[in-house]
Amino acid sequence: MIMDKKNNFGINTICTHIGEIEDQQFKGAISPLYMATSYQFDQVDKKRYPRYFNTPNQEALSRKIAALEKTEAAMIFGSGMAAISTTLLAFLKKGDHIVLQETLYGGTYNFVVEEFDRFGIEYSFTESLRLKDFEKVIQKNTKVIFIETPSNPLLKIVDMKKIASLAKKHQIITMIDNTFASPINQTPVDFGIDIMIHSATKYMGGHSDILAGAVAASKAHIRTIWNLAKNTGGSLSDFTVWMLERSMKTFNLRVKRQNKNALKMARYLEKNNHISKVYYPGLPSHENHTLAKEQMENFGGIVSFELQEGIDTMKFQRNLQLIKPSMSLAGVESTMLNPAQTSHALLSPEERLKQGIRDGLIRFSVGIEEVKDLKKDIEQAIDKIL
């Protein structure tokens, strides 16, 4: 097993090697896959069982994710929502209160508003992403602050350092959904955030073929999450864990390329006469650009933009030949969707507008293709409508 306690390895070395299992029997170059659901119980170091999150492959991948998030420990889940729901419930009990930021991933929002009442857990959403609006809703029984930055779909940025110090003042645990940035672009622990949660379905998997989740935190916090997780049972099949380990060898290469492509596309879209607005934290025109530069290494692979009035978003997306009009995001292939008709369709038009989500808004998950081909595809899709 290759470990690096001092974290001296560079990012691509971490992605390729950290945590891997040495094949002592056959000397294969990659981690062997252990699919066993039954392990000998005596003469061994621990009682292994997939639902205890401690099979060899689960532990191997957890070490890689912990190294990337610069935490002591990590756990792999069967989905991003399994990771989010288990982590939230592990730190909240009847009578507790949680503060959540205004715009959140739809699944997280639904979990809170549809399920928390039955557990007797109180919750408040902030009015904006500004610190004072977090401060305003903190109560005596607040146990957790939950943030997501950059947010979906307008890529708004939350100040992690300010949130972390506010939380510490009140002895509140901070959690971040770090899916959009990924640890390649942002390591929240550096700013004092306690628990990092991921939909590994997105950038960690990166090929639109794995559903998984992950949590990274201190050993003590992971222990708290584990205590509940072993009972709720949201673990991931070892085969998929092993696939995810493979995907993550190219994690940095993929995301770096997506960052680069996204910045180029954002600049291009900003100059395009048929696009009325572009949202990308890497653009100086973005409302939180300065803050984004302070806490992000790069600005990620998601760009949102509004088509000029009169261009039908559905027609535009149907005309695309290379970019796929698809749900989800973060694959090596470029995809687009319009939140008003997909991820945010359940909100009323007024609620959407309040969040700044117009009908002409498109969320663009930029892949690793050649930028010139992506530009050409957008141009021909618009040309066909005009």
Ligand SMILES: *Cc1c(COP(=O)(O)O)cnc(C)c1O
């Ligand atoms: C997709 C996503 C999730 C949910 O993850 P699943 O793997 O679909 O359960 C949570 N947060 C964000 C930001 C996401 O994009």
